[in-house]
Amino acid sequence: MTLVRQHLIDPEICIRCNTCEEICPSDAITHDDLNYVVDFNKCDFKSSCLPPCPTGAIDSFRMVAEPFSTADQFQWDVLPEDQGAGSDGSAPSDIPDDVARITAIATEGFGGQPMPPWSAAHPYVNIYTPDRPATGTIAGNLRLTDKNADVDIHHIVIDMGKTAFPYLEGQSIGILPPGVDEAGKPHHVRLYSVASPREGERAGHNNLALSIKRIEEDQDGKAVHGVASNFLCDLKRGAEIRITGPFGKTFLMPNEPDARIVMICTGTGAAPFRGMTERRRRRASLYGNGSMHLFFGARRRAELPYFGPLMKLPKDLIDVELAFSRETDTPKEYVQDRLRARADDVAALIQDENSYFFICGHKRMEEGVHDAFMDICAAHDLNWAHILPDLRDSGRFHVETYF
Ligand SMILES: Cc1cc2nc3c(=O)[nH]c(=O)nc-3n(C[C@H](O)[C@H](O)[C@H](O)COP(=O)(O)OP(=O)(O)OC[C@H]3O[C@@H](n4cnc5c(N)ncnc54)[C@H](O)[C@@H]3O)c2cc1C
Structure with missing residues (x-):
């Protein structure tokens, strides 16, 4: 069964303040006397509605076989169960399986x-997915370690432009490297810890920093070419990258x-x-x-x-x-x-x-x-x-x- 990710608003927590409806750039959010709801066909996951929500009611996502209509949502007192959460102990759908596997290790x-x-403040997770990644622009890329050192670590600042990307210290983000792996499939996501504070690498700017080690040998010292780390360390200012997450609760x-x-x-x-x-x-x-x-x-x-x-x-x-x-x-x-x-x-x-x-x-x-x-x-x-x-x-x- 193919599931799609639907953005919803939790009627039990929502205080009906109208902030989300006012800010939504695609007019996907509407309300009646009872509930605030999200129109699946209009929501483009730009996520501008997430940070201003005072309660976190807006931070509600479900994996569903068939998206709920706005008429369905107007009837709800509580959110429905997630159809993607495994009854077998598998990861709940707000953490993708590959990310859950990496973080479990x-x-x-x-x-x-x-x-x-x-x-700790409430963390937002998995707002951006491989299907709907955020695009960030490289604002700067500086080698941190001495040029003669064997280890090459870069400090990379990513400008998120007008894309809402709320994160907390300690969370990580997913990087989707371009291209395909040996099996011809898109490269799997690589996780990197955010290295800047929640208010931005530069306070008040919608940006974040990463510290990336270039992988040129594996843990046993064998020569390898790390796909994501080399891609990131070589990026020039102005280059665009695809980002998922944030992750970590x-x-x-x-x-x-x-x-x-x-x-x-x-x-x-x-x-x-x-x-x-x-x-x-x-x-x-x-x-x-x-x-x-x-x-x-x-x-x-x-x-x-x-x-x-x-x-x-x-x-x-x-x-x-x-x-x-x-x-x-x-x-x-x-x-x-x-x-x-x-x-x-x-x-x-x-x-x-x-x-x-x-x-x-x-x-x-x-x-x-x-x-x-x-x-x-x-x-x-x-x-x-x-x-x-x-x-x-x-x-x-x-x-x-x-x-
Ligand atoms: C929660 C989390 C946060 C992370 N934060 C950071 C971070 O802030 N900065 C950072 O640089 N990395 C971080 N990592 C590690 C990073 O995600 C991995 O190193 C990633 O695999 C690098 O991707 P790659 O495509 O360059 O290498 P891959 O193509 O994935 O791997 C190539 C080869 O290198 C080996 N390899 C992978 N990573 C390493 C490593 N670190 N050292 C030695 N050999 C390795 C692999 O086993 C494989 O054989 C984090 C990992 C997790 C789980």
């Missing part, structure tokens, strides 16, 4: 997707001012943390007892993205620990070694209910970080095996790692 290390932080920044955000990363795993740090830097006066702690690992300084800007951040904003595994003037260290070096502080953070832990970057870091937490807990009379599930259930421990 990214979060499996410490036990799958946890709860989001209680104070749990790896989200806590909003409460007292939150202590512990960020543990390697390489491009820094991307979501750049977004979170920028968010806090721009709103520093709001954060009374909150704090940020960064444990950042790379082989060498020259391979560490955002090294210069990172070193200039105010010390009272962020506490930075760097670990280099192949630098000549410092001992060989990994992020877990810096966690151990700060064991008393880490143990205090683990016991502080305002602390949130985020791990992002190369999959290989997971084991070492896990062992470091276990050892730190054991040395402080804490039981990591009990603490980890509690942290996850309370939205305080988040992992996103990839090859």
Whole structure:
């Protein structure tokens, strides 16, 4: 059965404020005395209606065999069930199967997707799909790592023009590379974490940033040509790209001012943390007892993205620990070694209910970080095996790692 994606408005949450109807450029939204409804034949998924909605009622999508007419929708007290959600435990339709598969691998290390932080803002997901992608324009593309470094990481700013693309720090977007794979099928989506804060790379601009590592060898060192990463790293200003998403409902920044955000990363795993740090830097006066702690690992300084800007951040904003595994003037260290070096502080953070832990970057870091937490807990009379599930259930421990 072929399903189509239909945009609807949740009658249980809608406060009938008329904002969506006023803003919809294609006049797809109408209302009667009871409900606000979306005409499937007119809705072009431009999504201008999403950000202004004060309740989130507008953020309702269903996979349906036959689109509901406006007459159907006028009758509803509640939204109908999604016809695409699998009864067999498969992904609900607001996360496409390929994205669900990729994110399941990214979060499996410490036990799958946890709860989001209680104070995180409501994330929009899967507004743009491979059938109806958003188009972004490259506003700038800068190599971040030293030109002599083996690792080539780019900072890419994407202008979304007049396309609404609401995202939060910690979410990722899908990139659809042009062309086809070896089987002649369109390339599958590649996920990239957003590296800018929700209000834009430049505040008030409808843009976002990514940190992209050019893939020229696989995890075993074998020469390969990463399709999406090479495509993105080679893009010139003005080029257009197709984007899906945003994705991610749990790896989200806590909003409460007292939150202590512990960020543990390697390489491009820094991307979501750049977004979170920028968010806090721009709103520093709001954060009374909150704090940020960064444990950042790379082989060498020259391979560490955002090294210069990172070193200039105010010390009272962020506490930075760097670990280099192949630098000549410092001992060989990994992020877990810096966690151990700060064991008393880490143990205090683990016991502080305002602390949130985020791990992002190369999959290989997971084991070492896990062992470091276990050892730190054991040395402080804490039981990591009990603490980890509690942290996850309370939205305080988040992992996103990839090859
Ligand atoms: C939630 C999430 C967020 C992500 N955020 C970022 C980000 O912010 N920046 C970023 O650069 N990447 C990020 N990634 C990783 C990125 O999606 C993958 O590296 C992607 O496969 C690259 O696509 P590609 O077409 O260049 O390589 P592919 O054509 O997909 O892969 C080519 C070959 O390279 C191997 N390979 C793929 N990725 C890597 C890698 N990272 N290191 C070594 N070998 C690899 C593959 O196994 C394959 O053999 C993220 C992944 C996830 C799941």
